[in-house]
Amino acid sequence: MKFPLYLDNHATTPMDPRVLETMLPYFVEKFGNAASRNHAFGWEAEEAVEIARKQLARLIHADPKEIVFTSGATESDNLALKGVVEMYREKGDHIITCLTEHRAVLDTAKALETKRGIKVTYLPVDKTGLVSPDDVRRAITDKTILISIMLANNEIGTINPMKEIGKIAKEKGILLHCDATQGVGKIPVDVQEMGIDLMSFTAHKLYGPKGVGALYVRKKAPRVRIAPMIDGGGHERGMRSGTLPVPLIVGFGKACELCEQEMPTESVRLAKMRDHLQAGIMNSLEEVYLNGHPTQRLPHNLNISFAYVEGESLLMGVKEIALSSGSACTSATLEPSYVLRALGVGSDLAHSSIRFGLGRFNADEEIDYTIKRIIEIVTKLREMSPLYEMAKEGVDLKSVQWAVH
Amino acid sequence: MAYSEKVVDHFNNPRNMGSFKKDEEGVGTGIVGAPECGDVMKLQIKVQGDKIVDAKFKTFGCGSAIASSSLATEWMKGRTIEEAAKIKNTDIVQELNLPPVKIHCSVLAEDAIKAALNDYKKKAGESK
């Protein structure tokens, strides 16, 4: 085993060496500008971009012409929300999203509220993190111009019922944007079947390079139009100007192709490994709680709370394993994860949460090692925890008058 | 965020981790913080005469909170009650090299020291 172990694949994934291999020629040898129409350098670059566009489109069942390259999912989310609002402002001023979205969607929606006077409905989720299609339906008004719901959550991995939500959006004639950053390449995504009109995703979450993403923009039934955020040379059919980063795009394409080929076996392998991790921890420790949906969840995700143990101290105790916590001990606000709070997880258990994100390069022995170390550190920290001691003495922690600071 | 060497040392080798019986003669207990805020500290002192002869802690919180309380027990041991009351959170910040986002951990430790001392004084007053 090579230390430190990497189990934080929701934050980013390592690049697959096969992806790097395909990118390399496009730095020095094949350096052309894909927009140069008059010479072989340009043609070569354009051809490479078009191959990648096909590879992306295939993975999500779209047409290559519906792919707009961006700098990443944050830009794609911004472009989708702001671009739709700018284009359809006359039709209405209301958008619907949900409380557990990534900040790239939530903060964009907030900006549209304050700067553009848009009204935003933030739908709640149930205790497993699911958005209810009925809630979506009820939130729609005659002023609604966009619904933006994520495919899979980046903390808890819960997969939303996009097909049902898509049906409602179609029926009501409202555009549906989906932040599918965590799902694309990991689970089957079909923009036709799901009725998605705009969809964000990014290369660095699927073993591709950082700095490149895409926005799917439906061309037919309906033809979606968005106002650009970046004006200039009119690249990407005017929706996103700027010289295309050909090597990154080539890598993104290859990464999508690999995901498509390997998904059937890889998702099964990861789910098995994740289930083993979950069972290994939960069978050996008491008062460990799963956050998210028990089954409708990304195959490589595990988010659990260890009662009486603060998440950041847990991470500090297993420094040789890269993980992430919903504890917010370091954040400026000292607020724990808003995603877990939206599920109704108490602040105490939100502070005690750990996210495991498995990936393509994790091996079984790493999971066995992680199980062993997590059990060790949780046991040690519980010995050190006054809350654990009180609970063992039979004190009901909820009835204690804490001095909230 | 990287932790200072001293925080790591206290975290890996906590000093005086454990508990005294709360009703034991000469024991003062301070519990501060709240689970919802992500940190709870319990500091206990054992007093003979006017000297703190032993101290123990248990902490639910991040590494800096654990280190702050571990350090507090070290500093309290051997001091008189009056001397222990002079321990300031800024001393803890300095000793452990705590970054600004972790200053609240040292404040909590100072509060815990005060709470333990007050509890002891209250109990000593009652038994007189």
Ligand SMILES: Cc1ncc(COP(=O)(O)O)c(C=O)c1O
């Ligand atoms: C759900 C979701 N949306 C958007 C993003 C932002 O992606 P990028 O880093 O490509 O801007 C992330 C990554 O953190 C994410 O998980």
